[in-house]
Amino acid sequence: MPIDVSRLGNKGKTFSLLIAVVLTGCNLFTELDEAQLDMDVDMATMDVGDIGEDGTNTDLGDDASEVDLCVPETDSELCQTALLNCDDAEITDSCGSMRTVNCGTCDAEICGQFLPNVCGCPCQIGAQCFPAGAINPDLNCQYCDPELDTMGWSVNDPDCLRDFPVGEVVRVDFGPTVAPDWTKLGLNETVGPLDTVDGNPTSVVVVASGFNGDQNGGALTTTLGIPPEVTRDTIWSGNFDGHDAALLEQGIVLAQELPTGSYRVQIFGSRDGDDGGMGRLSRYQIGEQFIDYEPSNQMSEYAVFDAVDVMDTGSIELTVSVSPDGTGRFSYIGSMEIERLQ
Numbered sequence: 001m002p003i004d005v006s007r008l009g010n011k012g013k014t015f016s017l018l019i020a021v022v023l024t025g026c027n028l029f030t031e032l033d034e035a036q037l038d039m040d041v042d043m044a045t046m047d048v049g050d051i052g053e054d055g056t057n058t059d060l061g062d063d064a065s066e067v068d069l070c071v072p073e074t075d076s077e078l079c080q081t082a083l084l085n086c087d088d089a090e091i092t093d094s095c096g097s098m099r100t101v102n103c104g105t106c107d108a109e110i111c112g113q114f115l116p117n118v119c120g121c122p123c124q125i126g127a128q129c130f131p132a133g134a135i136n137p138d139l140n141c142q143y144c145d146p147e148l149d150t151m152g153w154s155v156n157d158p159d160c161l162r163d164f165p166v167g168e169v170v171r172v173d174f175g176p177t178v179a180p181d182w183t184k185l186g187l188n189e190t191v192g193p194l195d196t197v198d199g200n201p202t203s204v205v206v207v208a209s210g211f212n213g214d215q216n217g218g219a220l221t222t223t224l225g226i227p228p229e230v231t232r233d234t235i236w237s238g239n240f241d242g243h244d245a246a247l248l249e250q251g252i253v254l255a256q257e258l259p260t261g262s263y264r265v266q267i268f269g270s271r272d273g274d275d276g277g278m279g280r281l282s283r284y285q286i287g288e289q290f291i292d293y294e295p296s297n298q299m300s301e302y303a304v305f306d307a308v309d310v311m312d313t314g315s316i317e318l319t320v321s322v323s324p325d326g327t328g329r330f331s332y333i334g335s336m337e338i339e340r341l342q
Ligand SMILES: [Ca+2]
Pocket: 173, 174, 175, 176, 177, 178, 179, 184, 229, 230, 231, 233
């Protein structure tokens, strides 16, 4: 409702003045409040701005004790935060300083194999980590190439052969009786890959085929220093019907997967008695070379091929038959040792 101050007399004038003062005062307070608020906001804005940009608080002036409030991480904390775990790395800490810190060493893994300053395994094979370029200790033509395979060996030759170190020997014991540290090869069986006598794995596989029987009736004692379980037993090729029929029989011993090189082949065979005087003259033949050898009561001699060259075929084929120069019905082989000469 409008107020008519002319009807109020002096009291009315005084009242109207009060009203005016009150109204003016209200307006004044409002303006003061807004000014104060503006100032507060300005100060708040100024404070935030001054602390921001260069990371230092200029409001704090030269008071060194307050600048030191930024506590940097330890070296290990820096490495951990940056997900680095090996060698020296340059990392900027939370206080803005670039620092060179050592993040440690790798155990079996390689630092920086896949990412800088991070341990990584080039080839994790089984429980072991191998560096790039490492050769498979069991197969010399396989190697670690992490670009091809980080969990296994990479093969550079599908027909690759395990090494057969020069000067080492693989050997088999023909016949039914097992001998310590020898590989038994029974009648027309296949054995391998063989380890060398020194324990190195090779790719050599030996196959016997075409033999007619086996027996245990050879020498238990020899002058050769090989076990009786090796010397006493053999596999044989022949025919009970006589020498002529036996000539038609042939056993084959095939040693396969031999690296190109030269080999010495040493054979032993023994059978008690002489088969009623006919003897057991056996012919061992490799390529053009042959040796006639008498197993009857044998206890002291080997048949030896001094040098057998293995070319691209990678195998040695030995035939066992009765010798045409003898009269026997049966031929025997009891053991074979193959030494790599070169
Ligand atoms: Ca044996």
